[in-house]
Amino acid sequence: MTTAVTRRRASKRTRREALIGAAYIAPSFVLMFIFTVIPIFLCIYYSFTKYDMTAAPEWIGFDNYVKLAANKYLGLTLTNTLQYVLITVPLQTILALLIAAFIAGSLRNRFGSFLRSVIFIPVIASLIASAAVWNVMYEPKGGLINQFLGLFGADPINFLGKKTTAMPSVAAVAIWKNTGYYMVMYYAGIMNVPADIQEAAIVDGASPWQRFRYITLPILKPITYMVVTMGIIGSFQVFDLVYKMTGGGPARATLTVAFMIYNYAIKDKRMGYACALAVGLLIVILLIHGIQNLFFREKEDA
Amino acid sequence: MERTKSWTPGRVLGTALVTLFALLCVLPLIYMVAISFTDSESLYIKLSDLRPNLSNYVYAITKRNFGTALKNSVITVVGSCLLVDVVSSMAAYGFEKKPVPGKEALFQGYLATMMIPGQVILIPMFLMMNRMHLTNTYAALILPMIGAFAILLMRQFMVAVPNELLEAAEIDGCGELRRFVTIVLPLVQPALITLTIFTFNSTWNNFLWPLIINTRSEMAVLPVTMSTLASNSTTNYGMVMAGATLTFLFPFVLYIFLQKQFVEGIALGGVKG
Numbered sequence A: 001m002t003t004a005v006t007r008r009r010a011s012k013r014t015r016r017e018a019l020i021g022a023a024y025i026a027p028s029f030v031l032m033f034i035f036t037v038i039p040i041f042l043c044i045y046y047s048f049t050k051y052d053m054t055a056a057p058e059w060i061g062f063d064n065y066v067k068l069a070a071n072k073y074l075g076l077t078l079t080n081t082l083q084y085v086l087i088t089v090p091l092q093t094i095l096a097l098l099i100a101a102f103i104a105g106s107l108r109n110r111f112g113s114f115l116r117s118v119i120f121i122p123v124i125a126s127l128i129a130s131a132a133v134w135n136v137m138y139e140p141k142g143g144l145i146n147q148f149l150g151l152f153g154a155d156p157i158n159f160l161g162k163k164t165t166a167m168p169s170v171a172a173v174a175i176w177k178n179t180g181y182y183m184v185m186y187y188a189g190i191m192n193v194p195a196d197i198q199e200a201a202i203v204d205g206a207s208p209w210q211r212f213r214y215i216t217l218p219i220l221k222p223i224t225y226m227v228v229t230m231g232i233i234g235s236f237q238v239f240d241l242v243y244k245m246t247g248g249g250p251a252r253a254t255l256t257v258a259f260m261i262y263n264y265a266i267k268d269k270r271m272g273y274a275c276a277l278a279v280g281l282l283i284v285i286l287l288i289h290g291i292q293n294l295f296f297r298e299k300e301d302a
Numbered sequence B: 001m002e003r004t005k006s007w008t009p010g011r012v013l014g015t016a017l018v019t020l021f022a023l024l025c026v027l028p029l030i031y032m033v034a035i036s037f038t039d040s041e042s043l044y045i046k047l048s049d050l051r052p053n054l055s056n057y058v059y060a061i062t063k064r065n066f067g068t069a070l071k072n073s074v075i076t077v078v079g080s081c082l083l084v085d086v087v088s089s090m091a092a093y094g095f096e097k098k099p100v101p102g103k104e105a106l107f108q109g110y111l112a113t114m115m116i117p118g119q120v121i122l123i124p125m126f127l128m129m130n131r132m133h134l135t136n137t138y139a140a141l142i143l144p145m146i147g148a149f150a151i152l153l154m155r156q157f158m159v160a161v162p163n164e165l166l167e168a169a170e171i172d173g174c175g176e177l178r179r180f181v182t183i184v185l186p187l188v189q190p191a192l193i194t195l196t197i198f199t200f201n202s203t204w205n206n207f208l209w210p211l212i213i214n215t216r217s218e219m220a221v222l223p224v225t226m227s228t229l230a231s232n233s234t235t236n237y238g239m240v241m242a243g244a245t246l247t248f249l250f251p252f253v254l255y256i257f258l259q260k261q262f263v264e265g266i267a268l269g270g271v272k273g
Helices: A002-046 A063-070 A074-106 A110-124 A127-138 A144-151 A163-191 A195-203 A208-219 A221-236 A240-245 A257-267 A271-301 B009-036 B055-063 B066-097 B103-115 B118-131 B138-145 B148-158 B163-171 B176-187 B189-205 B208-213 B222-232 B237-257 B259-272
Strands: none
Touching (some): A002 A271, A002 B066, A002 B103, A063 A271, A074 A110, A074 A221, A074 A257, A110 B009, A110 B237, A127 A144, A127 A163, A127 A240, A127 B222, A163 A240, A257 A271, A257 B208, A271 B118, B009 B237, B066 B148, B066 B222, B118 B208, B138 B189, B189 B259, B237 B259
């Protein structure tokens, strides 16, 4: 009898606690549902429609995707975006790792922590302000970089105005801005490596490079995974820098997927078409993420 | 264990390279501030041009809408920080401390949204806000700022809140809401500071969404005003750099004072993710 009562009381209490818990979660659920979940499904729905905001969306099946596949700039845009990703992600990851490892290993003093603070500063600057500053840095006439190159007698380079240099110049700004962020992640990870492992390796006569290669690097693998994942997702969506620095030019040399989506949706009001492109971007990101997972798992087995 | 303090060639070279990189990190920003104080339209700055000359700032604020943009940015940032702090600490508490059926599945669902590129959400959200007549409002800028990352961050800190403490308070007759406000929130205060800074920075620097949703100039935030300023006056470098400096100034001052908290959220994302 008494146990049944306690159990009933306990289950009543659990139910009450569950309800209270649900109430705590509810506001986040409502906001996430309205501003994330619904838009994802709407985006997929709109991608099968023709919608210019003046009339109701009109169902056209796969027409947007067919047209997209035939879009003569799509290949170029994908190549540009991929070029940007392939410049930024490896360089910012390697730089962040090397700087973090060096400061943690050989410069663990006030100067080292000062350098860490300084390298983080670009992270807090807005991309638009950064773009404006770098536009001035890259100026062919009197920009700081060309002034510097001029000291060696080099002719001024129109960094953002030439097809070959425009995209790498934009990517350099992203690396400048992102390295500090990932450096902080790596540094925290290195600080978590138990000191006795390193000390045992030193006793065994391992060189700094061997310790980095065979101890630090494997332990940091989960962080590298995060850094690469975040880097890929972020880089594929590059917009602010392109918008402010090149506007997609010269001759579409810096036209990226996100910038193309913006143009179709906001400039041309071709909402359905832009949504199809956004869905395409999502698929590309998921595919690359899948490949990346395979790659990371394989290396784990080896 | 004695750490080797000797200056080996490797250590000297490494220090030099990292120092050089750090210099490259701040050089553009120093250049930005320097040009913002000149009134010349040339970039060949002479030291004599660099006298304290605030005319670019005065012009940007009074004539080019920077005052309004500053006000809009502050309102948006304060609103976003309050919303994100309240909603995500509540959610984290519910997820971590309450026996809600199916909560882990829901949490995984939240985390999955972090993979979705912003552009997928952007257009439908733009259309939804249009239909709800929320364009050119602060609500349009603030409401979408809640994201899975904030809830994840708060939940990681919520783990450390001892259950015994909450149970003891309950036995003492402390009500549910009072326990949350007087026990849980003070215990996760460091996390709230970290989260606030994180939200501050992402809201302050947000560009694409404010650009498309608040198209009236009196509702524009700093980066958007900054971007129109730069494109309308390509040759007046001083004024553009004054705008960039103003945009950069607030996060920078905050960073100087709350450096540790700035870095903490990011470090945590790596170690626990």
